[in-house]
Amino acid sequence: MNSSASTKERILTAAEALFAQRGFEGASLRQLTAAAGVNLAAVNYHFGSKDNLVEEVFRRRLDQLNARRLAALKQVVGQPDATLEDVLAAFIRPALDLSHDGGGSLFMRVLARAFAEHDDSLRKFLSDNYGHVMRQFTAEFARLLPQLSKEELYWRIDLVTGALTHAMSGFGIIQRKSDVSETTHREQTAAHLIRFSAAGLKDAPGDWA
Amino acid sequence: MNSSASTKERILTAAEALFAQRGFEGASLRQLTAAAGVNLAAVNYHFGSKDNLVEEVFRRRLDQLNARRLAALKQVVGQPDATLEDVLAAFIRPALDLSHDGGGSLFMRVLARAFAEHDDSLRKFLSDNYGHVMRQFTAEFARLLPQLSKEELYWRIDLVTGALTHAMSGFGIIQRKSDVSETTHREQTAAHLIRFSAAGLKDAPGDWA
């Protein structure tokens, strides 16, 4: 029953889809291995445990995603006339591209679930492994928005994060129309996200802070 | 082991807390009835099934929440000089108040989970029972933002929804400091949400739409 990919990769792909659809608790190893066309015992052989498999599902996509984000940010920071929109684009575009190339469109839904879960160990894993990315972007936002207090900036970045996660996990009311190409739709999505986020970030600071 | 509240109410309260913490699949009836101090069989006696219990957890809070939202919106629509911020406040403040009175602060986390779940039957339940509330608010936004195309407006409302859900479920980086009262913190949260959302909604429409 082996297709082209390795057993390990096929488990990861099937797990990503099932975690997106039914959650980490909701997706059982039996459903998962059946979908991947591999033996039940293969999960424990290759990953050790279900928890470890969950982490590997994140690692596979986030390593690539965050490398691309940091590369894009580096490009932007190099330019003296970089705008807030440029920094937002460096953060957003790589995430939208995920849904294009790797077939990893489901991964953003997995990520949205992880946010909603509040699971401490999972959050610690994400923070430990990818927190430095968020810190670099935050520093750049702070540089471009010096009029905002630290607290006000954190608040707004938090709200931007919410909007992005929501939009990128794709449960918005906006569906791509059949006469719009996938590429065009992704460009429009990026433009909406960047514009909306920039407007919220740039707004004058509140006078009550 | 009976405290003051009825068995039914105590199950609902325990279920809300556990669903927020461990998810709908992750929270078992055994954990739930143990936390409520009631017998395991009481869930099936009072609610028929776990799925039905989930719906009742939503109904208990959303009936009140949406009634307050519509009442607040009615007040706003009555005034000829109502602002976008007023409409946003009518939507946001009742949700923040939930965390104050009923001890229902956990409910917003349950709601955030429901959004991330993509569960069709749950989404249909929410849409069937509370969709009219969102439609009324959308109509008011459209009236106050006539420069936006229907598509652009829907996009922005969707992004606002993401920011609100994220913030109200309380997994932001912003925590209340010990020297800030609960009331003050809620006011600041509301101010941030309203200001940020209004800025994103009011931004000039894109020229590519």
Added chain:
DNA sequence: GTCTATAAAGTGATAGAC
């Protein structure tokens, strides 16, 4: 309305043959 006991099925994980 609340209880115990249990049915029937599902769960993650593992031992051991190949």
Added chain:
DNA sequence: GTCTATCACTTTATAGAC
């Protein structure tokens, strides 16, 4: 590296005594 078989346990739900 892959398989079967199974362990030890948990799950929802229900039957029937009180």
